[in-house]
Amino acid sequence: MTLDQVKPGYGGIITAVGGEGALRHRLLDMGLTPKTHVMVRKVAPMGDPIELYLRSYVLTIRREDAAKIQLKEVSPV
C-alpha cells in the first residue's frame, strides 16, 4: 500500500521510498526511511497535502509524493 492511500488515523511501516533527486533526498532526510513507523494524521481542507506523524514530529507532504512511499502493516493507531 502507498502512503497516499492511507486514511487519517492509520499508520504503517515504511518499506521503500521512491522518487528521485531533490524530492527523494528530502523525504529521506526528514526521516521517512525504511522501517520507520509513520501515521497519517490529517488531510488539508482542499484534500491535499496530507499531515503525517513520525519520529515524534509532524510533517506535511503532497499526495503525489506520498504515492512514492510504500507501507506495510497498515493499521489504526
Added chain:
Amino acid sequence: MSDLLALAGNQNCGKTTLFNCLTGSNQHVGNFPGVTVEKKEGPIKGHKDMILVDLPGIYSLSPYTSEEVVTRDFILKEHPKAVINIVDATNIERNLYLSLQLMELGIPMVIALNMMDEVRASGNSIDVELLSAHLGVPVIPISAGKNEGISDLLDAVTETVRHPKPPARMDFCRGEVHKAIHSIAHIIEDQAKTSGYPLRFAATKLVEGDELMIKALHLTSDQKHILNHMVENMEKALDMDREAALADMRYTFIEEICRDCVVKHRETREQVRSEKIDRLLTHKYLGIPIFLGIMLLIFWLTFSVLGAPLQDLLDNWIGVGTDWLEGVLVSAGTSEWVRSLLIDGVCAGVGSVLSFLPIIVLLFFFLSLLEDSGYMARVAFVMDKMLRKIGLSGRSFVPMLIGFGCSVPAIMATRTLSSDRDRKMTIVLTPFMSCSAKLPIYGMITMAFFPKQGGIVMFALYVLGMVVAILSGLLLKSTIFKGNPVPFVMELPSYRMPALRGVLMLMWEKAKDFIRKAFTIIFVAAIVIWFLQSFDWSLNWVEDSTDSILASIGSVIAPLFIPLGFDDWRASTALITGLTAKESVVSTLTVLTGAASDAQLSAVLHTIFTPVSSISFLAFTVLYMPCVAAFAATKRELGSLRAAVATAAYQTSVAYIAAFVIFQFGQLFFG
C-alpha cells in the same frame, strides 16, 4: 583578531531566538555572497572577540538547496573556530540527523540542546551526559526562550575555542556502509587533502552520490569506477540504494543513542496543545475561512485602526518639519530653486514614501507573530493546493495577500520563503496584486467615467491583477523558472508563544531597511523627478510644469500609448510620476490639467480618455512596474539590479499587452 563562530540547526528549533539571545541587538544583516540567502552576524554579548554567524535553518547537508550548500561552503571555506549546533530536544531524532553531518566536517562543535524546559515539564527526560559521551561533543541543555543555560553554553563555547578539539566521533556506520566509506576514504585521501575537504565528509558524500563532491574532488575515471563498484556492492548487500542506505545509517545510529539517553513517556504539552489548536485552524471546513478572517483582521488593524492615525501623525510631523525648513530657507535668503529642490523635491518625495513606514512596521509585527507562532506553516498546508498549479507552494500565499495592501512589505516578506526559486517567482508576481495606493487612481477615473458602476470596475481591476498573476505564473513556470520546484516536504512545528524581543527586533530591522531605502534610492528618484518637472531642456527654471523636461518626455513617449487608446502627453507623464508613488498619478493629472475641482477634472479627463481607453489606462496602472520603493525592495531581495530591472521590464510589458488587448477588444464592442 576575532574568532568566527557558526550557529547551525534545523528550522523551527529556536535558532533565531538563541542568536538574538547571544548577540543582543548588535547584528548585521546581509546576504551570503552570490545567493539571496540571508546572513546575520554579530559579536557575542560580553565576548566582543567572538563573532557569531547565523547560518540558514536546514535539515541536512544535501547539494539540492542553496541554503544547504551555503552552510557547507561556509563551514568548509571560512573555517569557523567552532560550530554551535542547536537541537530541538522535543524533536531530537530528526534534529540529530543534521548534527551527524555537521560533525563529519571535523570542526569543533558544541550542541545546544534547546527546549529542555518543555521536555522536563512533560515528565520526559534526556541524559545529557550520556548523549555527550555517545556523540563525542559537549552537549549543553538550554531553553533559549527563557534565557536558561545560556551562560553554561557560552562557557562551553569559550572552552572549545580555547582548546579546540574536533568531534571525537565521526564513525556512525557499521557493516556494509562502513566498508564502503572506509575503502573510499583510502582511495581519495590525497585529493581530499589538496582540495581541503575533511576526508570523512568527502567519503560519505561520495558514497551518497553527491554530485557537488564528485565534481569538487576531480576523481579520475579509475577512481569513479572503483567508487561505483563499491557502491553497487553495498547496495546489493543491503538491498537499498545509496541515498537510502546513508539516511538509514544515520537514523539507525540516532535511534540507538536515543534508546539509551531519551526517556519519553508522552508527547510534550506543546505537542498535545498544537494538535488541539490544529483541530480548529486546519479544520476541513473552518480552516480556510479562519485564515481569511485572520488576514482580514490584520489588514483592518494595519490599514485603518492603527495604521491610518499613525500615518496621519507622521504626515503631520513631516508637514511641520517641511514648514520649519521652508521658514529657515526663506529667512536665510536661499534662491527659489534651492527651496523648491528641498521642499517640493526631497521633502515631498521622501516624505510621501516615509509616511508608509507605520504600515510597514505594523504589517511586519503581525507577520512575525504568524511566523514565530508556527501558524505560517499551517497557512502553507491549507493553501498549498491552490498555488501549486502555478508552480508555487502554499508559503507564497501570505506575501501575495499582503501585496493587496502594499507591495513593499509583501516583497520584503518573501524572505520567509524557504526556496530560492519560489522567492524569486513570488517577488515577480506579487506587484500584480493591486496595492492600496492605486485606489485613488481607480476612484478618479471611475468617478469621471463610471460613476454608477465604480464598484464593479474596481472589482474587475482586482480580478484582472489576479488573473494576470496566475497566467504569469504559468508562463514563468514553463520558461524562466523551469525545472523542479523545491519539494514541498515541510515540518508543522508545535505552536509556541512568539518571543516579543524577536518580533520587535524584526520590526526594527525592517523599519531600518525601509528608511535606508527612503534616503537612498527613493531620495535620488525624488530629486530626479523634481528636476525633470522643474526645468526645461535649456535648464531654465519653469513656472508651469507643462514646459518641463518631464512633460516633453511625456509627449515623446505618448505615441507609444496610441495602440492602448490614450496618447495624451498628460496621461503618459502621470504614468511616469506614478513611479515615485502610485497615488502621484492623480496629483500629476490634476496639476497638468489645471483642474480646480473634481468636476473640472472629470470634464478634462473626458478630453483625454474615452470610456474604453480609460479602462485600458486603468488596466495599465494595475499591472505596470511598481513604485520606486517596491522596486528598491525587489532589488534588495533579488540581490541584483539587473534582475530587478528585468522584473520591472517584464511587468511593464505585461501591462502593455493587457491594456492593448482590452482597448482593441473594447473598441470592437463599444467603439
